[in-house]
Amino acid sequence: GQQVMQIPQYQHVQEGEDFTTYCNSSTTLSNIQWYKQRPGGHPVFLIQLVKSGEVKKQKRLTFQFGEAKKNSSLHITATQTTDVGTYFCAGYAGGTSYGKLTFGQGTILTVHP
Amino acid sequence: NAGVTQTPKFRVLKTGQSMTLLCAQDMNHEYMYWYRQDPGMGLRLIHYSVGEGTTAKGEVPDGYNVSRLKKQNFLLGLESAAPSQTSVYFCASSPTSGSDEQFFGPGTRLTVL
Numbered sequence: 001g002q003q004v005m006q007i008p009q010y011q012h013v014q015e016g017e018d019f020t021t022y023c024n025s026s027t028t029l030s031n032i033q034w035y036k037q038r039p040g041g042h043p044v045f046l047i048q049l050v051k052s053g054e055v056k057k058q059k060r061l062t063f064q065f066g067e068a069k070k071n072s073s074l075h076i077t078a079t080q081t082t083d084v085g086t087y088f089c090a091g092y093a094g095g096t097s098y099g100k101l102t103f104g105q106g107t108i109l110t111v112h113p
Numbered sequence: 114n115a116g117v118t119q120t121p122k123f124r125v126l127k128t129g130q131s132m133t134l135l136c137a138q139d140m141n142h143e144y145m146y147w148y149r150q151d152p153g154m155g156l157r158l159i160h161y162s163v164g165e166g167t168t169a170k171g172e173v174p175d176g177y178n179v180s181r182l183k184k185q186n187f188l189l190g191l192e193s194a195a196p197s198q199t200s201v202y203f204c205a206s207s208p209t210s211g212s213d214e215q216f217f218g219p220g221t222r223l224t225v226l
Contacts, residue, residue: 045214099211105155
């Protein structure tokens, strides 16, 4: 079945440093979504990427979708303590995976002040 | 709107006991999902529904059953709880397609002794 791998599993940074998490799918995706889960909270949708090579920005967050639509990345510039949490990518492939997303394992981000 | 709500928030069971987790959404969403979240495993799909009266198996369906008798409710049942089912359970819904963003409930923390 479809698999989505996400690295790294953990990332510790000093406040002000940059952070990147990477997501790779075993199959071509129709779209990829990113979610953030604060400690003790539930996942919250951040963004969806649909087009090959697409780049979207939300303030200090930059999201990219690979040309082959099998990989994606989330980059945070100048991290802040409010960025702490787990970041998940989730791929939608359709076809035999109709109706469901496949989530990566998540990257747990810790920001030291 | 309350969004997605889950009942109960916490529960402790003994091995072999049964229970039902209730998910309700007031957004008139077609799709609903049950996930479990374990450390280092990300979000794993248990069962999902693409509309009222429908259910389908996800990645880890064994030991669980579901029902979607009303569009707004999605029930997850554990017939005979096992310690391996100790986890945090999240319900989610999406509007009209499996490729839509998902809205998550606050989660249920279940411990099976």
